[in-house]
Amino acid sequence: MPDPHLIALDWGTSNLRASLLDARGQTLETRSAPGGVMAVQGGQFGQALLALCADWLAQTRCPLMASGMIGSRQGWREAPYLDAPTSLAQAARQLITVPVMVVDGRAERLLHIAPGLRCLDSAGEFDVMRGEETQIWGADLPAHSCCVLPGTHSKWAWLGEGGAIRHFKTFMTGELYGVLTQHSILGRLMVFGAEPGASQHEAFAAGVRLGLRGHAELPHTLFAARTAGLMGRVAPEALPDFLSGILLGAEVGGATAGAEPLQQVTLIGDEALCQRYALALAIKGLAVSRASDYATTRGQWLLAGAAGLLGAAA
């Protein structure tokens, strides 16, 4: 195996994913465990890390770089938010560190943690991200572009000069879908787990069009996911897709209304979710491109390089 140069940790709410990178930032090996911030009891983050990659730490002296919720107040140590606009170079100067006890309780190594970002939206409310900033920088997007990271809480980010993150917005779309299907009256008429087919696709597209049109009155628009079932306009097996479409349409409609005109959006993240977003964005008339699957690891590599950590190890 070529010499490892970085242990890169994508440490989120649910999962811990570790990658061993070579001298050019290429992945040598990846591992993951359900050792996310919410899964780790009593602050035992060091144990969670060792459980996943004690052998890597024993075999190599290369630096450790993490991004994600591990730097939140509920994480290992809080890395204060940086105020957007923020470039990768600025973030690299604000890494925080925690000691990792590898042998006999001695502080053998330092784990570097990327800070999250904070911005004020036009209504004067804060928005925050942790982990997505690293993914965005790793996607190496052109200046002045816009990207979307689908997820439980999707993030829209608008970049400035040199790929700096100028501002961003969180949409609770995925979580709304979850609570509405599992806990609201909308789920009662639904049948889940149907094989995706034409009727699911059609229901999703109809939902997107409705959400785009009705995003300004979403608490009303959502009710269509009940009446369309009641009236037999959408089959129970396609109702989950109809609701998903309404919510994605509302997100795309809301994110693009009032903002600067947009022609193109880059999607970053999970393949299946990105496909849904690509459909919704296409219905809105936006061109869609996709970023590399390795954006997070790439971002951690770039952060470590900008912080001078790779030179020290090489």
Added chain:
Amino acid sequence: MPDPHLIALDWGTSNLRASLLDARGQTLETRSAPGGVMAVQGGQFGQALLALCADWLAQTRCPLMASGMIGSRQGWREAPYLDAPTSLAQAARQLITVPVMVVDGRAERLLHIAPGLRCLDSAGEFDVMRGEETQIWGADLPAHSCCVLPGTHSKWAWLGEGGAIRHFKTFMTGELYGVLTQHSILGRLMVFGAEPGASQHEAFAAGVRLGLRGHAELPHTLFAARTAGLMGRVAPEALPDFLSGILLGAEVGGATAGAEPLQQVTLIGDEALCQRYALALAIKGLAVSRASDYATTRGQWLLAGAAGLLGAAA
């Protein structure tokens, strides 16, 4: 006790409320039980009715009139939706009936059930109501007025000539508040049950202003109920009110955007909820009036009269 002239049943999803009315439609007695449509097992609606007011049925021959979910597909018998615009007189011609077995399985009496209403919104989706139409007619509102019935699913209704219900919109605001506080990440930072005070009132008003401003991107605007907690801008004890304000602001913002200009709204329903709505509507700059607490019973009385049921009993 004066002669009873009508047994009026407000029979919803959760509760069954029965009122005994005199010759002028005044309430002689009221009773209620958790015998709503969802609580009654195996279609035993007759038993639920007898459990609450068998003595009334034994002592008097007056007619029975019901409105609400009892006329839905999950209810006793489905009363098909009438298409709005619909007047009280039109609905009174479309009552359906079910036999009530009072003694020894003989069909002694008829229960009359009011039909629900249906309308198409501007996006071509159906909206529905069951029970609220009777409440609205009972509130005796002026022609061309607008009223709001707060609740788990609040209803906005716009009236035409002679108090006919021209069109209406459902907003899932109350249910959104429920699922988001109980099941989403927003609830995690909240402390519930605090004595309402200045900070709750202030947080509610701030939420309303935010919801009014940000209703077009609600899945983003909602996230402020997390960041305001994270950043210490709203205390945990006031966060539920902040979220409630955001949702009510989004409802009022959505319902009034694009619709015909509105100066005045009549609120009908639960006192505490109506107070919250009155605040939100006032922040939007709308004048608010309140309808009688007895709108439902009054509507049932008027429907029974228009259907000729009261003449028969008197």
